[in-house]
Amino acid sequence: MAAAMPLALLVLLLLGRRGWCLAEPPRDSLREELVITPLPSGDVAATFQFRTRWDSELQREGDTDHYFLRYAVLPREVVCTENLTPWKKLLPCSSKAGLSVLLKADRLFHTSYHSQAVHIRPVCRNARCTSISWELRQTLSVVFDAFITGQGKKDWSLFRMFSRTLTEPCPLASESRVYVDITNYNQDNETLEVNPPPTTTYQDVILGTRKIYAIYDLLDTAMINNSRNLNIQLKWKRPPENEAPPVPFLHAQRYVSGYGLQKGELSTLLYNTHPYRAFPVLLLDTVPWYLRLYVHTLTITSKGKENKPSYIHYQPAQDRLQPHLLEMLIQLPANSVTKVSIQFERALLKWTEYTPDPNHGFYVSPSVLSALVPSVVAAKPVDWEESPLFNSLFPVSDGSNYFVRLYTEPLLVNLPTPDFSMPYNVICLTCTVVAVCYGSFYNLLTRTFHIEEPRTGGLAKRLANLIRRARGVPPL
Amino acid sequence: MAAPLALVLVVAVTVRAALFRSSLAEFISERVEVVSPLSSWKRVVEGLSLLDLGVSPYSGAVFHETPLIIYLFHFLIDYAELVFMITDALTAIALYFAIQDFNKVVFKKQKLLLELDQYAPDVAELIRTPMEMRYIPLKVALLQCFPQCYFSCLSDIPVSVPPYLVCPRTPLSPPAAVHTCENEEQGLLDLFLGVCHDVCGKPSGNRLPLLLPSQLLGFHPRSLWLYCWVSPDFKLSCAVKEGLSVPDLTPNIGLFWYFFAEMFEHFSLFFVCVFQINVFFYTIPLAIKLKEHPIFFMFIQIAIIAIFKSYPTVGDVALYMAFFPVWNHLYRFLRNIFVLTCIIIVCSLLFPVLWHLWIYAGSANSNFFYAITLTFNVGQILLISDYFYAFLRREYYLTHGLYLTAKDGTEAMLVLK
Numbered sequence: 001m002a003a004a005m006p007l008a009l010l011v012l013l014l015l016g017r018r019g020w021c022l023a024e025p026p027r028d029s030l031r032e033e034l035v036i037t038p039l040p041s042g043d044v045a046a047t048f049q050f051r052t053r054w055d056s057e058l059q060r061e062g063d064t065d066h067y068f069l070r071y072a073v074l075p076r077e078v079v080c081t082e083n084l085t086p087w088k089k090l091l092p093c094s095s096k097a098g099l100s101v102l103l104k105a106d107r108l109f110h111t112s113y114h115s116q117a118v119h120i121r122p123v124c125r126n127a128r129c130t131s132i133s134w135e136l137r138q139t140l141s142v143v144f145d146a147f148i149t150g151q152g153k154k155d156w157s158l159f160r161m162f163s164r165t166l167t168e169p170c171p172l173a174s175e176s177r178v179y180v181d182i183t184n185y186n187q188d189n190e191t192l193e194v195n196p197p198p199t200t201t202y203q204d205v206i207l208g209t210r211k212i213y214a215i216y217d218l219l220d221t222a223m224i225n226n227s228r229n230l231n232i233q234l235k236w237k238r239p240p241e242n243e244a245p246p247v248p249f250l251h252a253q254r255y256v257s258g259y260g261l262q263k264g265e266l267s268t269l270l271y272n273t274h275p276y277r278a279f280p281v282l283l284l285d286t287v288p289w290y291l292r293l294y295v296h297t298l299t300i301t302s303k304g305k306e307n308k309p310s311y312i313h314y315q316p317a318q319d320r321l322q323p324h325l326l327e328m329l330i331q332l333p334a335n336s337v338t339k340v341s342i343q344f345e346r347a348l349l350k351w352t353e354y355t356p357d358p359n360h361g362f363y364v365s366p367s368v369l370s371a372l373v374p375s376v377v378a379a380k381p382v383d384w385e386e387s388p389l390f391n392s393l394f395p396v397s398d399g400s401n402y403f404v405r406l407y408t409e410p411l412l413v414n415l416p417t418p419d420f421s422m423p424y425n426v427i428c429l430t431c432t433v434v435a436v437c438y439g440s441f442y443n444l445l446t447r448t449f450h451i452e453e454p455r456t457g458g459l460a461k462r463l464a465n466l467i468r469r470a471r472g473v474p475p476l
Numbered sequence: 477m478a479a480p481l482a483l484v485l486v487v488a489v490t491v492r493a494a495l496f497r498s499s500l501a502e503f504i505s506e507r508v509e510v511v512s513p514l515s516s517w518k519r520v521v522e523g524l525s526l527l528d529l530g531v532s533p534y535s536g537a538v539f540h541e542t543p544l545i546i547y548l549f550h551f552l553i554d555y556a557e558l559v560f561m562i563t564d565a566l567t568a569i570a571l572y573f574a575i576q577d578f579n580k581v582v583f584k585k586q587k588l589l590l591e592l593d594q595y596a597p598d599v600a601e602l603i604r605t606p607m608e609m610r611y612i613p614l615k616v617a618l619l620q621c622f623p624q625c626y627f628s629c630l631s632d633i634p635v636s637v638p639p640y641l642v643c644p645r646t647p648l649s650p651p652a653a654v655h656t657c658e659n660e661e662q663g664l665l666d667l668f669l670g671v672c673h674d675v676c677g678k679p680s681g682n683r684l685p686l687l688l689p690s691q692l693l694g695f696h697p698r699s700l701w702l703y704c705w706v707s708p709d710f711k712l713s714c715a716v717k718e719g720l721s722v723p724d725l726t727p728n729i730g731l732f733w734y735f736f737a738e739m740f741e742h743f744s745l746f747f748v749c750v751f752q753i754n755v756f757f758y759t760i761p762l763a764i765k766l767k768e769h770p771i772f773f774m775f776i777q778i779a780i781i782a783i784f785k786s787y788p789t790v791g792d793v794a795l796y797m798a799f800f801p802v803w804n805h806l807y808r809f810l811r812n813i814f815v816l817t818c819i820i821i822v823c824s825l826l827f828p829v830l831w832h833l834w835i836y837a838g839s840a841n842s843n844f845f846y847a848i849t850l851t852f853n854v855g856q857i858l859l860i861s862d863y864f865y866a867f868l869r870r871e872y873y874l875t876h877g878l879y880l881t882a883k884d885g886t887e888a889m890l891v892l893k
Contacts, residue, residue: 021882022537034539037607087493091869114636169851208505259836260835260836261668261834261836261838262506262508262835262836263506263834287796289537292537292538292540294518294522295526295529296521296522296525296526312529314526314529315531315535316526316531316536316537316538316803317534317536317537317723318535318536318537319537319723320723324536347724347725348725348727348737349725349727349737350725350727350736350737350738350741351737351738416727416834416835417841417842418738418841418842419738419841419842419843422738422769423738423739423740423845426734426735426738426739427735427738427739429850430731430734430735430850433731433756433850433853433854433857434731434751436854436857436858437754437780437783437784437857438754439859440857440864441758441861441864442859443892444765444861444864444865444892445761445762445765445867447892447893448872448873448892448893449868449869449890449891449892449893450890450891451880451889451890452889452890452891
């Protein structure tokens with residue numbers, strides 16, 4: 001008995017604080033969504049979103065110190081199955097149940113656009129933020145192109161897109177839904193027919209425009225009971241009108257100009273297509289060190305006039321250590337194009353610092369634009385718990401604008417290359433030249449002038465004279 | 477002699493002003509033969525705008541000048557062209573008077589040695605006369621003003637600006653050094669070489685050229701404290717390390733950019749040390765050999781620095797070439813002058829051609845430019861050693877006689893043994 005007490009205490013200690021102090025078990029939740037958007041061109045865009053949230057016991061001490069913030073970017077990575085497989089493994093149901101059964105590599109990489117993302121952030125559980133949860137949000141966006149799949153018809157179904165259909169929801173998911181964007185085609189069933197017909201719809205203002213979505217809820221037993229699988233089909237009754245898609249209020253383009261391998265100019269065009277509202281944009285540029293930026297050549301022009309940024313932060317690069325960081329807050333006037341350009345020089349690198357295919361060029365990471373874009377239609381602020389996940393991708397704080405983050409294209413620049421077959425030759429030749437100098441100066445410094453005495457017979461000369469005497473010829 | 481000098485200066489200033497206004501200015505100011513990462517005017521402007529943005533110019537790898545350049549050009553940025561032209565003109569004037577004084581000293585020394593009977597009897601034609609030496613200072617000023625100095629004036633901190641500031645950056649202080657070598661005037665020295673020059677007591681003429689290699693690095697030992705006081709961000713690493721460790725591999729007319737681009741990483745420290753030693757280690761042997769001829773010693777030293785420094789430009793080459801008229805009398809003893817002149821001229825013409833072919837046309841590669849670099853530097857090395865040879869030979873003739881005969885009465889051959 002006396003021995004059991006310390007034993008019991010030991011066991012309790014081994015269990016740790018967890019078994020002793022925590023009153024409720026930790027919660028975690030999974031929400032998954034698939035948004036299908038038919039595009040006016042006949043293509044279909046599909047976006048998966050998975051949000052996993054779990055409680056954590058770590059206390060967060062105050063605000064994030066900005067000295068610990070890092071920004072890193074890898075400009076070019078050819079995305080393939082190797083990226084998809086570990087991404088899928090982060091999902092609680094992996095690819096066994098729920099929406100993640102649709103994630104098959106052979107279909108997802110047969111698209112004209114593919115994008116994957118992982119976001120992790122801490123979320124406060126109460127107002128004072130004394131306890132936090134961690135949120136892991138994974139998004140995957142693809143655009144299916146009729147021409148790539150080789151079949152001219154533009155009728156889409158889940159089976160045709162993903163070669164799978166939805167069977168059962170993920171048992172761990174608290175919410176599992178498919179949204180189909182039927183904004184333009186809601187009134188008349190003459191353009192687009194969605195099969196099976198949706199039971200509920202959802203209306204909201206997304207990205208400044210009012211949109212209507214048809215909802216298919218996998219957790220709704222009635223949905224799955226009809227057939228053992230759910231295969232949403234989109235049929236075009238008549239071809240969609242060739243209307244130009246609406247131009248977003250903020251979009252950007254980036255390019256490199258100039259000729260030759262010595263210098264160039266990096267230009268970013270920022271378009272504000274809002275008819276009457278001007279808004280500021282935060283532009284963040286990370287340029288590798290081997291493109292030496294000259295910030296005194298930075299020019300920003302809007303509508304032909306110079307536009308001075310409200311805020312500039314520039315951190316110059318250090319060779320082989322860190323890249324350039326340029327951050328600016330630029331006011332974009334209404335209905336205008338703003339051009340931000342900066343000149344750079346291309347550096348010659350050491351021969352080991354080039355990529356295996358050096359004449360392909362080097363990638364420059366895209367610049368990041370963050371802006372609060374004014375919206376035409378007032379939206380209600382996002383409710384993080386109730387609204388769909390895709391709505392909180394572009395959060396709205398007050399009703400008049402929404403936050404958007406854009407990435408421009410990555411760029412490809414060529415650098416001058418040395419000849420890679422030459423290290424040994426270069427060493428030999430340069431050392432030869434140095435030796436020429438050393439030899440000449442050594443001679444001149446250590447030797448003095450003397451009158452050369454004519455040599456009186458070496459061995460060869462005496463032999464030659466001997467032979468000449470024998471022949472009867474005068475001697476040398 | 478004031479009128480011809482004034483004429484030369486006026487023409488030089490006019491030509492420079494015309495070049496500044498023309499479209500050539502921008503073209504030349506970006507050429508790699510003319511600017512180097514250490515001395516580019518574009519980088520000075522960049523450093524000043526970094527200062528305006530509130531960022532230290534030394535936090536990046538673009539700006540490598542000394543802090544006093546920042547402070548000076550902060551006020552003079554709009555008059556930069558004027559500053560360059562004025563300093564070039566002042567350099568020409570200073571050289572003119574320096575060489576004039578040098579000629580006087582040479583003549584005096586010659587007379588003394590003649591009276592002391594140090595010379596052999598038949599060297600009359602080797603003795604220099606005031607008549608032939610009359611125009612030398614003008615020619616020196618001319619050469620200083622005209623050839624490649626144009627280009628360097630347009631595009632980088634001219635090699636002449638530093639002596640007139642407190643931060644001697646390039647291996648130029650010939651005006652001052654010439655003065656002080658021959659006249660031993662401390663006052664002039666302080667004026668020309670800067671506030672913190674470490675010359676105390678009577679400068680001996682021979683010590684000064686020894687200081688030239690440290691001028692190369694852009695500082696004088698005592699002036700470091702001034703830099704640190706003036707700008708707390710100035711680290712020794714910025715200017716000196718850049719010059720010594722050669723991290724920037726921009727092509728130039730020197731030997732080492734391609735070498736450091738292609739060498740094996742394992743040996744980088746070794747090769748950096750070996751090549752930087754080349755700049756410095758000729759000083760002491762030359763000082764021992766040429767202890768009676770400090771000006772010639774300085775000429776050779778400047779030439780060696782111009783060849784072996786980390787980022788040479790045509791400005792450095794033009795610097796020592798401006799002194800050729802002073803050694804006009806050596807012409808008869810030069811052995812390969814024709815070939816070497818041809819080499820240098822042809823290489824100077826081929827530099828821009830092969831650069832264009834590599835960088836813009838894409839039909840040549842870096843080896844072409846590198847080959848011309850090698851040839852140009854070999855030409856320079858042989859030219860300098862030729863002048864050295866001619867100088868030593870003339871000295872030998874002065875003391876041993878011009879018409880030498882061998883033991884058997886035939887004309888003698890002189891060899892170095």
